[in-house]
Amino acid sequence: xxxxxxxxxxxxxxxxxxxxxxxxxxxxxxxxxxxxxxxxxxxxxxxxxxxxxxxxxxxxxxxxxxxxxxxxxxxxxxxxxxxxxxxxxxxxxxxxxxxxxxxxxxxxxxxxxxxxxxxxx
Amino acid sequence: xxxxxxxxxxxxxxxxxxxxxxxxxxxxxxxxxxxxxxxxxxxxxxxxxxxxxxxxxxxxxxxxxxxxxxxxxxxxxxxxxxxxxxxxxxxxxxxxxxxxxxxxxxx
Numbered sequence: 096x097x098x099x100x101x102x103x104x105x106x107x108x109x110x111x112x113x114x115x116x117x118x119x120x121x122x123x124x125x126x127x128x129x130x131x132x133x134x135x136x137x138x139x140x141x142x143x144x145x146x147x148x149x150x151x152x153x154x155x156x157x158x159x160x161x162x163x164x165x166x167x168x169x170x171x172x173x174x175x176x177x178x179x180x181x182x183x184x185x186x187x188x189x190x191x192x193x194x195x196x197x198x199x200x201x202x203x204x205x206x207x208x209x210x211x212x213x214x215x216x
Numbered sequence: 217x218x219x220x221x222x223x224x225x226x227x228x229x230x231x232x233x234x235x236x237x238x239x240x241x242x243x244x245x246x247x248x249x250x251x252x253x254x255x256x257x258x259x260x261x262x263x264x265x266x267x268x269x270x271x272x273x274x275x276x277x278x279x280x281x282x283x284x285x286x287x288x289x290x291x292x293x294x295x296x297x298x299x300x301x302x303x304x305x306x307x308x309x310x311x312x313x314x315x316x317x318x319x320x321x322x323x
Contacts, residue, residue: 132312142251142259142302142314155311191258201304201312202249202264209258 097122099192099207107186107214113179117192117207124173125150130195132203133166133177135188143188147195148175182214219307220248220315227321228293236288238303238315248286248303250279253317259302263288290320298322 103115117131124131133145146156148166156164160179168175179186189211193203220240228234238248247266251259261270263279276291286305290297303315 134314141317142304144312144314147312157311158309195312196264198265200247200249200265201306202261203251203259203304203312204261204264204270206258206260 097194097205099194099205101190101192101207101210103210103212105211105213107182107212108216109183109214110181113177113182113186113190113212113214115177115190115192115210115212117175117177119173119175119194124168124175125170128197130197131166131168131175132193132195134191134193134203134206135186136191136209137185137188145177145179145190184214186212187214188212219313220303220305222301222303222315222318224316225319225321227323228290229323230295231292233289233291234293234320236290236301236318236320238286238288238305239284240305240313240315241284242305242307242313243281243284243286246305247281248279248305250277250286250288251302251304252297253300253302254298262301293320293322295322 098120107113130147130149132147146166148154163180165178189209191209192207194205249264253259267279278289301318307313
């Protein structure tokens with residue numbers, strides 16, 4: 096059974112960089128059948144896709160966040176990471192990591208439990 | 217605003233059938249996936265592809281599609297089905313996008 100677990104600071108100051116790591120267990124992050132994504136959800140609001148990375152290192156980002164987002168992968172540790180720079184209060188949300196299927200029809204079959212990140216001084 | 221449109225709220229009587237819809241141009245060419253999210257929990261995939269259910273998802277959940285509209289149908293809704301439901305497909309750039317979500321109330 097694949098499991099994903101987010102980790103990182105729960106509090107980030109405005110203008111600083113939010114950094115989160117997702118550790119994958121129960122399966123290899125190097126499987127070519129999947130990609131790895133970050134998704135966030137502000138309190139009481141819907142899901143917003145942030146970006147994805149393939150194990151080749153290729154990335155795609157949400158255009159609304161592209162200038163501030165970097166997603167990287169460390170296959171030796173079975174982890175992938177998110178960095179979001181110049182954060183503001185609007186970036187306060189629960190951040191999820193998820194596994195996406197490499198299909199023309201998108202889906203995310205495994206999700207982490209989510210981690211709340213608050214942007215505040 | 218999302219390129220996938222969902223009704224904000226839907227209600228259903230216990231044991232009855234409910235359809236939750238999702239509209240978007242990409243749905244003319246691609247199947248949506250559907251997620252159930254209960255308060256304080258991560259989303260759970262319930263339907264993907266043409267009409268596929270992951271292991272452990274009850275067969276009362278089914279998916280269908282017509283034109284630019286994808287539907288999630290719950291046949292014989294149970295109290296535990298009360299949750300938020302999100303659809304997912306692609307936007308005009310080919311990136312993943314979610315609908316705004318539908319809050320399902322089981323009466």
